[in-house]
Amino acid sequence: MKTRNKYFFATLSGVLLALAYPPVPFSLFAFIALVPLLTALEFKPKRPYLLLYITFFVYHGGMNYWISSWQPDCDPYLLVSGLVVWLVHPFFFMFPFFIYRTIRKKFNAESAVWAFPFIWVFFEWLHSVGEFSYPWLTLGYTQTKNTLWIQFVDITGVWGASFLIVLVNILIFRIVMYFKNENISNAELRKIINNKKILINLGMILLIIVVPLLYGIIATKNFNHNKLAAENKTIKIGLIQPNINPWRKWETSAISQILLHQRIQDSLDDIHPDIDLYIWSETAITLLGLDINSSHNFSFLQENLDSTNSSLLTGFADIYFYKPGEKHLPTSKNHSMNPNLYYDSYNSAVLVHPQKYGLKPQVYHKMKLTPFGERIPYVEYYTIALKWLEWGVGISSWALGTEQKAMNIALNGGTAKVGSIICIESIYPSFVGNFVRLGADFLTVITNDAWYDHTIGPEQHYLISAMRAMETKRYIARCANTGVTGFIEPTGETLLRAQQYRCTAITASIPLLKNETIFVRFGDWLPVLCSAVSIIFFLYSLIGRKKNNL
DSSP states (O other): OOHHHHHHHHHHHHHHHHHHSTTSSOGGGGGTTTHHHHHHHHTOOSOHHHHHHHHHHHHHHHHHGGGGOOOTTOOHHHHHHHHHHHHHHHHHTHHHHHHHHHHHHHTOHHHHHHHHHHHHHHHHHHTTSSTTOOGGGOGGGGGTTOTTTOTTHHHHOHHHHHHHHHHHHHHHHHHHHHTOOTTOOHHHHHHHHTOHHHHHHHHHHHHHHHHHHHHHHHHHHHTOHHHHHHHSOEEEEEEEEOOOOHHHHTTSOHHHHHHHHHHHHHHHHHHOTTOSEEEOOTTSBOOSOHHHHHHTOOHHHHHHHHHHTOEEEEEEEEEEEOOTTOOOOTTOEEETTEEEEEEEEEEEEEEEOOGGGOOOOEEEEOOSOOBTTTBOTTGGGOTTHHHHHOOOSSOOOOOOOOOOOOEEEEETTEEEEEEEEEGGGGGOHHHHHHHHHTTOSEEEEEEOOGGGTTSSHHHHHHHHHHHHHHHHTOOEEEEESSSOOEEEOTTSOEEEEOOTTSOEEEEEEEEOOOOOOHHHHHOSHHHHHHHHHHHHHHHHHHHOOOOOOO
16 A cells, blocks of 8 residues: 555544544444554554554544634633644554554454454543543544434443444454455455355444344333333423623623523523522632632522522532641642631532521532643642643632532422532543432533534533433433533433523423433443453463464
């Protein structure tokens, strides 16, 4: 294969991957997207890692270009950081190919290709671990809109979808390799076509398509919305979408923004007076004052909640002051009026009830923070970096939450538990599943996403929440500042959604569910298995000498 053709194949793989990722409607491209790249690598290019870089540079740029925002008001920090991620992120994708090529060179081709789906899932899982993690481009998400086929993620998590996608790519690649000799005769061609191995590969591809579809038909029937609403208790929720400019949000009066939310809420209550829970978006309550935010005195919300007899779950900038002598973090800030008084800020969710229930506000601190945007990864070990890498919009140096918990909601005639997911936490499968293990009957996602208005970013984030709904088989109420705001069914389908970029509100009643899926119960069992298989293959390849062709 000529060098220019190899570069073309690498670029083609990147384009196909980008076109497969939602909301672009070509999800089936994912099942062939890696074939051109694998084919180019098979012909021993001089610069294999350059081919890999080209593929994943194109993939990231096509689907994650929006990280730089590109809005007129965009802060230069966000613009530059998005470009840096674009340049650096492709290097992460070289990891599975390094292991694959090591096995390919030192053991044999047959083992390498069969090991590759395991290696890929191992890589995607590692890419979701630690403070530098960014598993947004996990291949399984390409099938989020293919809801009938992908229901099996309640067993495997999104990792199972990635595994099958890569496996189909490998099976097609194997078939392609049977035809790699360009000078074969017609007789040889007929012999290849009749090869039993090709028929076996085609049969496996058919099974990968059909079996999940059959499972999906059963799952969607069992989780029909009308059926669930009739068989389970429900909670009526109102989602408030204020449509506030994120670049002006922290400069504008916090009180005026609270009043805006309440006006929208009151207009919804006039039509639907029996709402159990209102939800506001991420950091809907910004900084009223260090002392006010730290006191957890929400009397300024109480009158409104008492009059509607509704509870409120809202994003909130929580402040924690360390007691004298209490050990604080190296990154903790000093109070401007008292240099000996230290505090930390937390991106939080707070649940406030009407007074009649006699319950204290419950606060959850976000545990998965956006790298560099909300927190510099592992900053405790090099605090000097705060000077140079801290974003200047709002509070950019949040502290990490330490306790994951489901919060209790008091209802007329009972209680419910909610798992309140904040923004980027929704891209971590097992983390979200743990809210259900902790007893959550339904899930919420509160987010801003307005940094990326009029790009595909907010829609992608919404669809990732749909994947979490399918994995956990829980309803998700998602509230975003400018959208996408909506209710997602356990099948990943949208029950109701608000129009983006509007100051509006929507309401729906969603069932409270109790059963745990296999994925919720056992978490990341598949990537753990894939990790073990990958490591065994890799270690065995280092001592093996035999080298076979496909």
